[in-house]
Amino acid sequence: MRPRTRVPRTRPVRLRTLLLTALAALAVLATVTVPEATGATPRAAAPAAWDTDLAAAAYAADPGAVTASGSENDGTRPGGAVDGSGTTRWSSNAADDAWIRIDLGATLRIDRVTLDWEAAYGNKYVLEVSKNGTDWQPFYTEDAGTGGSVTASTYPQEVTGRYVRMRGVQRATPYGYSLYAFAVYGGAPAPASTTRANLALHHPAYSNVYQHAGNTPAYVTDGGWPADLKADRSRWSSDWNADRWVSVDLGARSTIDTVDLYWEAAYAVDYELQVSDDNRTWRTVYRPSAAEAAARRADVKSPAEATGRHDTVQLPSPATGRYVRMLGKERRSFYNPAPATAQFGYSLYEFQVWGTGGSADAAYPALPGDQGGTYRTTFFDDFTGAGLDRSKWRVVRTGTEMGSVNGESQAYVDSTDNIRTANGNLVLTAKYCKGCTKAGGGTYDFTSGRIDTNTKFDFTYGKVSARMKLPVGDGFWPAFWMLGSNVDDPSVSWPASGETDIMENIGYGDWTSSALHGPGYSADGNIGAQQHYPDGGRADQWHTYAVEWTPKGMKFSVDDRVVQETTRNKLESTRGQWVFDHDQYVILNLALGGAYPAGWNKVTQPYWGLPQSSVDRMAQGGVQAEIDWVRVEQKGQPARQSTVRLAK
Numbered sequence: 001m002r003p004r005t006r007v008p009r010t011r012p013v014r015l016r017t018l019l020l021t022a023l024a025a026l027a028v029l030a031t032v033t034v035p036e037a038t039g040a041t042p043r044a045a046a047p048a049a050w051d052t053d054l055a056a057a058a059y060a061a062d063p064g065a066v067t068a069s070g071s072e073n074d075g076t077r078p079g080g081a082v083d084g085s086g087t088t089r090w091s092s093n094a095a096d097d098a099w100i101r102i103d104l105g106a107t108l109r110i111d112r113v114t115l116d117w118e119a120a121y122g123n124k125y126v127l128e129v130s131k132n133g134t135d136w137q138p139f140y141t142e143d144a145g146t147g148g149s150v151t152a153s154t155y156p157q158e159v160t161g162r163y164v165r166m167r168g169v170q171r172a173t174p175y176g177y178s179l180y181a182f183a184v185y186g187g188a189p190a191p192a193s194t195t196r197a198n199l200a201l202h203h204p205a206y207s208n209v210y211q212h213a214g215n216t217p218a219y220v221t222d223g224g225w226p227a228d229l230k231a232d233r234s235r236w237s238s239d240w241n242a243d244r245w246v247s248v249d250l251g252a253r254s255t256i257d258t259v260d261l262y263w264e265a266a267y268a269v270d271y272e273l274q275v276s277d278d279n280r281t282w283r284t285v286y287r288p289s290a291a292e293a294a295a296r297r298a299d300v301k302s303p304a305e306a307t308g309r310h311d312t313v314q315l316p317s318p319a320t321g322r323y324v325r326m327l328g329k330e331r332r333s334f335y336n337p338a339p340a341t342a343q344f345g346y347s348l349y350e351f352q353v354w355g356t357g358g359s360a361d362a363a364y365p366a367l368p369g370d371q372g373g374t375y376r377t378t379f380f381d382d383f384t385g386a387g388l389d390r391s392k393w394r395v396v397r398t399g400t401e402m403g404s405v406n407g408e409s410q411a412y413v414d415s416t417d418n419i420r421t422a423n424g425n426l427v428l429t430a431k432y433c434k435g436c437t438k439a440g441g442g443t444y445d446f447t448s449g450r451i452d453t454n455t456k457f458d459f460t461y462g463k464v465s466a467r468m469k470l471p472v473g474d475g476f477w478p479a480f481w482m483l484g485s486n487v488d489d490p491s492v493s494w495p496a497s498g499e500t501d502i503m504e505n506i507g508y509g510d511w512t513s514s515a516l517h518g519p520g521y522s523a524d525g526n527i528g529a530q531q532h533y534p535d536g537g538r539a540d541q542w543h544t545y546a547v548e549w550t551p552k553g554m555k556f557s558v559d560d561r562v563v564q565e566t567t568r569n570k571l572e573s574t575r576g577q578w579v580f581d582h583d584q585y586v587i588l589n590l591a592l593g594g595a596y597p598a599g600w601n602k603v604t605q606p607y608w609g610l611p612q613s614s615v616d617r618m619a620q621g622g623v624q625a626e627i628d629w630v631r632v633e634q635k636g637q638p639a640r641q642s643t644v645r646l647a648k
Contacts (some may be wrong), residue, residue: 050224050234055082055102055164055184065103068092072176081182089118092168092176100182101165107131109202110159110186111218113140114151115166118178121147124169125177129161136165140573143565145172152573155216156206158364160189187223191360192252199256199358200248200324200351207246209496211237211345212520212576217246225262225349229308235264238328238345239519243491246348247325253277254357255320259286259313264347265306269296270330273313275321282327285319293330303334308349324353367568368551368581371461371635379457379586379632383426388419392457395419396450396589399440408477408594409607411437411444419449426451426627428590430476432618445607446618450589458485458583459632464502465546466588467628470539472509473617474601475610477591478625479504480545485583495522498579502556503545506597507614509538512545514556514564520576524599527575529556531563542628551581586632590625592618 058065059082068078070093078100080088092098113127127140139159140152164184168177190201205217215237226233238244259273270293274282288296331343381392388395396402398411410430412418420427428449437444470478481504484497499517515528537543548555553567568578598609606612617623 050222053183054104055182056084058104068100069098081179089178089180091178094176096168096170098177099165099167104162107160107162108186108188110154112151112153112185114183116149116181117147118180120173120175120178121145122168122177123172126167127152128165128167129159130163131161133163141569153213153216155218156364189360192358194356198352198354199250199254200353203362204249204364209239209244209519210577213574220246220348220351235347235349237347240345242331244346245325245327247323248351249362250322251359251362252357253322254355255318256353256355257315257318258354260352261311262350263308265308266344266347267309267332268328268346269293269332272327274325274327275319276323277321279323285315286313300333373635375463375633375635378634382629383421384424387421393451394454403440406594407608408591409610410446410448410592411439412450413447418447427624429624430590430592430618446592448590452585452587454585458585460583461549462632462634463548464632465544466630467544469542469626470505471623472540473614474507475593475597475614476507477597479589481587482584485585502547505539516566518576518579527566529564531558
C-alpha cells in the first residue's frame with residue numbers, strides 16, 4: 001500500500017471570496033431546481049467549484065441559511081461556524097439535544113462533512129441529511145467523540161439532500177456544543193442530457209479496493225483535480241496490486257464518445273476502458289497500443305520528481321452502456337530497474353465520461369441492515385477427543401501453509417509436542433531447542449502450534465467465542481482471531497482480505513487487545529482497543545473472549561463485558577473500506593516474539609521481542625495456551641450436526 005497522509009481539509013476561504021463566489025454562482029442558473037416538500041423555495045443551484053465549502057457558500061449567499069436550536073450568547077451565533085473564519089465559533093445552549101442546521105439551497109450529493117470542534121465538543125452526536133428539512137436521515141453516528149477535527153466521508157452511502165445538520169446526543173463537557181467550523185462538500189449530480197456533457201459528474205463511483213477514507217472512489221466524480229496533478233487531494237487510490245479498477249454509474253444507458261482521466265503520478269501504464277449495461281458483464285472499448293504503453297513505461301521518475309498526466313481518450317467509435325470503468329493492467333514504476341517497492345497503487349483524480357444520456361437518479365445501493373432470526377450454534381469443539389479433530393481443524397506449518405511473519409521467532413509444526421488435547425482442553429505449547437528445527441528454508445530455535453478452520457469451516461457473520469487461559473511472560477503472543485478466506489488470493493491478499501483479532505496477548509498479565517485490520521487501518525494503524533481485567537483478573541486465568549460480527553459492525557467482549565465496538569458506519573466514514581462481508585475462518589496460535597511484543601517490551605536480544613527470561617522459561621517447559629472450547633453461532637444457518645456438542 002502506498003503510504004499517504006489523509007487528504008487534508010481545505011480551510012474555508014475568507015468571506016469576501018465567498019461572497020464573490022456566491023454572486024458568480026447565482027448569476028448562472030442551474031439546469032434544474034428541486035422543489036422541497038415543505039414548500040421552501042429552492043435557490044438557483046449553480047455548479048460549485050470542486051473544493052467549495054457548500055455550507056460557507058450558502059451562508060455567504062444568505063445568512064439565514066444557517067440556523068440552530070440556540071446559542072450561548074450573541075457572540076457565538078450559528079454563523080460563527082460557517083463564516084470562513086478560524087477564530088469565530090458557534091456555541092449552543094447547554095443542552096444535550098442542541099443542533100445546528102444548514103440549508104444548501106438545493107438538493108445535492110454530499111461527499112463529506114468536516115467538523116472542527118472547540119474544547120466543548122460532542123461525545124455523542126449524529127450528522128443527518130434531509131430533502132425537506134423535516135424528515136432526517138442519519139449518515140454518521142459518533143458514540144465516542146474526542147473533539148478536534150473530524151472528517152466524515154459519506155462513501156459508500158447515498159447521502160443526498162438540501163439540509164444538513166449536526167444533532168447533539170451527549171455533550172462531553174458541561175457547556176454547550178462548540179464548533180469553529182462546519183464544512184460540507186459535494187455537488188449536484190449531472191442530469192440526463194441530450195447534448196454532449198460530462199455524464200459522470202457527482203455520480204456514484206466504485207472500486208474493488210481503495211486505500212483509505214481519504215481516497216475513496218467518490219473523489220473521481222467530484223468535478224476537480226489539483227492543477228499540478230501532484231497534490232495529495234481529491235483522488236482515488238488503490239492498494240499495491242495491478243488488477244484494480246474504478247467505475248462510474250451514469251444512471252441510465254448512455255452513448256459515450258470520450259473519456260478524460262486525470263491521473264496523479266501513480267498512473268496506469270496499461271489499462272482498459274470498459275462499459276457495461278448491468279455492472280457485471282463488461283466490454284472493452286479502448287486499450288493503449290503496445291507502443292503507447294511502452295512510452296508510458298519509459299517515463300520513469302522518482303516519486304519526488306514525478307507528476308500526473310491527463311489522458312483524453314476519444315473512442316474509436318461511440319460506445320453504449322450505463323457503467324464505465326478503468327481496469328488497471330500495469331502500474332507505473334518510479335525507479336529503473338524497478339523493485340516491487342517502486343510501484344504504488346493506481347491513483348486517479350478525476351474520471352470524466354462525455355456523451356449523451358445518463359440520469360441524475362443514479363444512487364448508491366442501500367447498505368446491509370440487521371440480520372433476522374435467532375442465533376444457533378453452527379460450529380463447536382470442546383476438545384474432549386483423544387487428539388485434535390482434523391475434520392474441523394487444519395494444522396498450519398511454517399514453510400508449507402505459511403511463511404515467517406511479523407518477525408516472530410517460532411516455526412509452526414505439526415507435532416503433539418506442540419498441539420495436543422488433554423483434560424478436555426486444546427493445549428498449544430512453545431518449545432525451545434537451539435537450531436533444532438528447519439522449516440521453509442530457515443533454521444529455528446523455537447517451535448509452537450497454530451491451527452485454523454480454513455477449508456473446514458469458513459463463514460460470514462456470527463458470534464465467535466472461546467474460553468482460554470494464556471501464558472504470561474514477555475514476548476509470549478497467543479491469539480484468537482480470524483482472517484478473510486480470500487487472503488491467499490494474490491489479487492486480494494492482506495489487508496484487503498480483512499483480519500479480526502478477537503484476542504491478542506503479548507505476555508502482560510493484566511490486559512489483552514482486540515483489533516480490526518483492513519485497507520487504511522492495518523498493522524500499527526489498526527482499529528483496536530485494550531481491555532484490562534476488572535477486580536484483579538489476569539490473563540493466566542480462564543476467560544471467555546468473543547466477537548459479534550454483523551453486517552453493521554463488530555462488538556468485542558471479554559466475559560460478556562463489551563470492550564470494543566466498531567460500527568461499519570464509523571469505520572467507513574473515517575478510516576477505510578469495510579472488508580468483512582465475506583467468509584472468514586477461525587485461527588488459534590501461540591507466537592513468540594515479533595513486532596507487536598517488541599513494540600511494547602523494547603527487547604531486541606537475544607530475540608526480537610523475546611528476552612532471555614522467557615527463553616529460559618520455555619527451556620524449562622510449561623509455556624502453553626489452553627483452550628477449553630470454541631463456538632460459532634449464526635443466524636439463519638442450519639446447525640452442523642457433526643460439530644455441535646453440548647457446551648461445558
